[in-house]
Amino acid sequence: MEPFNSAFGKNVSFVHPAYFIISGFIGLPNMKYYYVFLFFVFIISVLANMAVMTVICLDYNLRAPKYVAVFNLAFVDLLGSCALVPKVLDIFLFNHYYVSYNDCMTFLFFCYTCLSMQALNLVALCYDRLMAIMYPLHYQAKVTHKIMFSVIASFWLFAIIADLTAVGLLTRLSFCRSVVINSYFCDHGLMFELACNDNFPNIVISFLLPIFILWLPMIFILSSYICIAFALFKVAAVKERTKALKTCTGHLSLVAIYFIPILITFTIGPEIHPNARIINLSLTSVFPPMLNPVVYVLYTQEIRLSIKKILKLTQRDKVMAT
Structure with a gap:
């Protein structure tokens, strides 16, 4: 993070606390049961996403470009759950509310990168559906392994650079007002508000990140489905139209699961109660990784x-072994 600090002058010193305190819920009793619930959601999420990744790796028939994005989504969900939930459980179930400065920055980076990639990966899956329905005869040429790998890699690069910039800008802040973060994890917005020096660059990045990671992906997805809807209305056969719609149902479910809770939180803004914000954001962080593999198993015949x-092969091997 030295380049960020050196850009503001070599003689500038910043007050970096030894630790931050994650406050969690305010005034609510028996909230440990909520974190136990998150633990079970986490276990299901890990097992389900590992299962989807394993199936895609084992079955040669699932090597289409589309499943590169599906595999990446399962990987991001698995990584995001492992980055967030164990630390949250450690903080609130075992009363380790004090999180070191470096751990907090690392915690923030991995959580935000995975949340960013979840949204961007939905764009990659939407691109696949758009090409499949709008250009069915040219689908094989427009959605290749090379193109899908390039899209996914560019999204990873953007997410890492954007979130690394956000974390880097935090390192130039002096935290001399308070070290208490009123959230369930090291939340970027709540952290830079604790600073006692100029936090304008952090305000700018906190304004730009939602635009590029939430609003633009959502606009692209909605615009794509408007185009898909117009294309389907031109299809004369009701059977073909229904079949095409079914291929979009799973992806639309993932979009709704991810975007609706986040948009509710950002729309209400400062008026939302801190406890309601924590519940909404925590559920938004853990439920999509659990539901995404379930949705894809239910809606994807392959x-x-x-x-x-x-x-069947496993059962046959067991029978032969006995």
Whole structure:
């Protein structure tokens, strides 16, 4: 983070506290049961996403470019859950409310990067559906492994640079007002508000990040489905139209699961109670990683058939072994 600090002068010194205090819920009793609930959601999320990744790796039929994005989504969900939930459980179930300065910055970076990639990965999946329905005859040329890998890699690069910039700008702040973060994790917005020196660059980055990571992806997805809807209305056969809609149902479910709770939180803004904000954001962080693999298994016939085939092979091997 030295380049960020040196840009503001070599003789500038910053007050970096030894630790931050994560306050969590305010005035609510028995909230440990809520974190136990998050623990079970976390276990289901880890197992489900590992299962989806394993199935895609084992089945040669799932090597289409689309499943590069599906695999990446499962990987991001798994990484995001492992970055967030164990630390949250450690803080609130085992009363380790004091988080060191460096741990807090690392915690923030990984959580924000994974949340960013979840939104951007939905754009990659939307691109696949858009090309499949708008240009069915040219789909194989427009959605190749090279293109999908390039899209996913560019999204990863953007997310890492953007969130690394946000964390880097935090390191030039002096935290001499307070070290108490009124959230369930090291929240960027609540952290730079604790600074006693100029935090204008942090305000700018906190304004730009939601635009590029939430609003623009959502606008692209909504615009794509408007185009898809117009294209489907031109299809004469009701059967073909219904079949095309079914291929979009899973992706639309993922979009709703991810974006609606976040948009509610950002729309209400400062008026939302801190406890309600924590519940909304924490559920937004843990529920999509748990539900994404479930939705894809339910709505993707290829994955269902692959799971059945793997289970049959496993049962046959057990029978032969006995």
